[in-house]
Amino acid sequence: MSKLICRVFIICLSLFSSVSYAQVSSVQNIQARKILSLNGKWNYIVDPYENGYYDYRHDPFDQSKTGTGGFFDDKVQKDKSELIEYNFDLSPQMNVPGDWNSQSEKLELYEGTVWLRRKFNATPEAGKRYFVYFAAVNYESHIYLNGKKLGVHKGGFTPFQFEVTGKLNKGENSLVVKADNTRKQDEIPTVNTDWWNYGGITRDVFLAELPEHYINDYKIQLSKGRKNAINFSLKLADAFAGQEITLTIPELKLEKKYKTDSEGKISDEFTWNNLNLWSPENPKLYAVNIKSATENIQDQVGFRTIEVKGNDILLNGKSVFLRGISIHDENPLLAGRLRSEGDMRMMLQWAKDMNCNYVRLAHYPHNEEMVRLADEMGLLVWAEVPVYWTISWENPATYANAKQQLTDLILRDKNRASVIVWSIGNETPLSTPRLNFMSNLAETARSLDDTRLVAAALEVHRDGNTIILNDPLGEKIDLVSFNEYAGWYWGGTPAEITKYSFNIKYNKPVVITEFGGDALGGFHADENTRWSEEYQESLYKNQIAMLTKIEALRGMTPWILTDFRSPRRQHPVYQNFWNRKGLISETGKKKKAFFVLKDFYNQMQTKYK
Template sequence: MFKLKLSVLLVCLSIFSSICFAQVSSIQNIQARKIQSLNGKWNYIIDPYENGYYDYRHQPYDQSKTATGGFFDDKEQKDKSELIEYNFDGSPQMNVPGDWNSQSEKLELYEGTIWLRRKFDAQPQKGKRYFVYFGAVNYEAHVYLNGKKIGTHKGGFTPFQFEVTGKLKAGSNSIVVKADNTRKPDEIPTVNTDWWNYGGITRDVYLAELPEHFISDYKLQLEKGSNNSLSFSLKLADAFAGQEVSLTIPELNLKKDYKTDSEGKISEVFIWNNLSLWSPESPKLYTVNIKSANENIEDKIGFRTIEVKGDSILLNGKSVFFRGISMHDENPLLQGRLRSQGDMRMMLQWAKDLNCNYIRLAHYPHNEEMMRLADEMGLLVWAEVPVYWTISWENPVTYANAKQQLTDLISRDKNRASVVVWSIGNETPLSAPRLSFMSNLAETARSLDDTRLVAAALEVHRESNTMILNDPLGEKIDLVSFNEYAGWYFGSSPSEILKYDFNIKYNKPVVITEFGGDALGGFHADENTRWSEEYQEALYKNQLTMLSKIPALRGIIPWILTDFRSPRRQHPVYQNFWNRKGLMSETGKKKKAYFVLKNFYDQMQEKYK
């Protein structure tokens, strides 16, 4: 019966995927193309009733040939008797990229629709193709150019673009985005999360000008298990044969010439010795040029291997211990998403100061710039999609959405040496439908990229003083990676942590993906007083003692680097809409537990030299 349901599900998935998520795969390395930034001040209209999308019969304006009134028309009153019930020019402005919650006090907790509009000039040229590219819009985006709909996208953290060739006007153009961050039970993530639901156009927006037969995607990396076998693949946006393409790495005196096949693709594996391999200790990046008749794309790419052997994780063939920390895409010092490279570099440097070699970018894809900075600064990355807690496991459309977000993440970041783990989810409860859903995601990740590890943050269950990990998904992933909160969500004091041991079913490397407890920065008491820095400090000391007893322990990723905002955290004194599990406060001050973890990481660095 279950096999029958699964086969029906997979058929439905293919159907729903083509209907709901049809779009050109995001363009690789958009920053290296000819782009016009559409960032800056956008006018916005708050629309909680969606009056700008539906008429009074609740029919969408953009599906009617006769109805008028949609905000996307961006009309200006030309006659004094004309009725228009909106006006972008007279509306307030917000910064793009940027979330709306941090830019207006009345929008801090707003969930719903906001319309954003920007006018820009363009001079489209014959023989060129044009795309409007969004780094991310949370969550559902309807995009209109000069009053005409150009596409819809779901997913709050992955890039997308729509072709506007032939739709741009010479001179002034109007782009309107209907952004809706409403939480819904069948979406990814679902209604229940533990982070702030920042709405809006949260990442860069570009207008890209590309040649007719442009390079849409490329990949250059070491083959699995090899330190000198390079795999290069490329595809054009169309099936154009005979396009001459060269791959050059000047520092290596490497130059390869190719012609695209009948599908507009190139694929080759070749040997190149004397590569300097990328690692946290030596984050070597090579300047790579990919050139065609009409494009010259530059990237910086590092080469390294990552694999599991028995209960060890091998980076470039050498055993490594993940000295990790988790973080959200949020600036604790200034409300809102990380705004700039400076913000991101600050967060990554804080992780480096803690002596981390590894970061978990939870619980959704972070900005592409974070991966590039991790490449540069030497931090291994766990990259994750927001399959979080209780998902609609049996809904084919929900699965198609999750699969698309995973595909987009891997497509975007596959050339980043820092990314060593694709995570398919966090704390998902056991059930047969969930196992099928998650197993299919694991297979998708491997089919798209077999050179990295596939993992998920699993849950444990307890019997007396034993934490048991026997999740059947453990068979499908590379790490025994799980969250546990001894001393905080179970156990009445830090001292009780030492009573626990583990029963782990799988002979794989163990990576603890979360542990921790809350502390209000600056609140001091004894170690048995909840919310105090001393409680968190004692919790960390005893957690590290307990976890060190696991023979296969190969990494820990405590929760979390800094305090972060969450509507779930409502205690008026100790939380006030903040999750206080950070090792640093919202002011950037280090709590006492920070130094416990820093000392442990210093010891582990010496051990794994």
């Protein structure tokens, strides 16, 4: 593709993005604002034919002349002759946050539309602004308040909000969500994944009360490669000049005063010596206070640097080996998405029990609370967007969606010290359109945040006993990061895989983002019997022997911490809709390979002290 065509392509994508994603970016650190939780019991209606959205001519009710007639009206019968074919009050309830697949047996495999409704009371005040904030709804959501449409959002794992100032009733309000988790070719992710497509309102819902000129976004972190240069920026929700802002870090006796410029912004860089830098061994967080005339925002922020130099990954200037594991946003012990701090802390503690200093949060943005816990517990994080397998690479709308999800992830988590990698995708097949798509995402990540590494989980191919990595996307990213499944999907038995060697084109740190094999917890046999713990144990031993021959190896996140549910995994005895590659079973039992990896990480910790 010529440079001119590339420029035109990028311009078209940019224009499309500005049209399709016009809503205000979500508020930074929503939990620190004045919020009313709308979590709890929501009534729901399963609607496979979307009768609540389309009339019998398949025209949307919310686009009709009256804008009424759908389930979003939340009507109740006022006289006995009135025909209404739904009733939220008499419908069952489900917990929010929570997916519908794990809360109703008949919905376990359901994909489609479910309507959810929550009634709440509000007392809106003059001079205040109000927003309905969703931390995540999977996948396409249409949001209605008191029968009026607020807007539409696509993407199952990123936060979004709609302003409801002037739309709230004093007293009772009805919030209705049309959630649709139907898989579609042109979406992100696309139709083919290897995880359960949990539908519904899977994360927190809040009604936020904010001042007229509220702080929409802020960033506080070290400048790239500088251990004593603090970069602070802030943006009001509107272009309001002269707003007085005070930044305070009490432990450092730091206080800085600013006034917003004509665009409602602040941007500053200043040096501050003797910072206690964050690391897995020392997860130091400072209490940070950002105060205006009308807001007082508290946060916990760690300061650290991350960069690559030759084959090394440098954390705070020191070479580090990333002792990692991959994690899905799913509780193996209790069906469904991780719902609470306890769920998330359990998963991260299991990683620490293996002596990990690093986790890959695959294959989509995880809960914000998960990343905050990683800050607290001292775990480095690879954060990813669901550009997964075979995407519609040449569809501008698909790219705009991917770019928006990446943008939302970075804006949400840019103040978390634990996050060291923005991942733009997983196992995407080689082609020119794919390279353009992924290269543009890499550029987007760097433009939004130049202080972290940009990577992707690449694929390899083989020539005889040589495993080759020469993906041209490797030029655009900071790590040689790739998945390989020798000993499971190819390469013979575990004992045979040590014959392989690697031919890696790029002189960069190597991080193996996936390897592994399935084992049914509690099934024991010899090391050549598929599905046994002994097979998985032998596979890990021989993978480690094979991979440690790579001179530039600087980390790994084997697949995966725990068994997880997947419709692709259908063997009635060994899988039964579970991917069994976990090192911990669905009952919480550590498999034999868990201890193989732990022993290796103990060795690597000693080596990289």
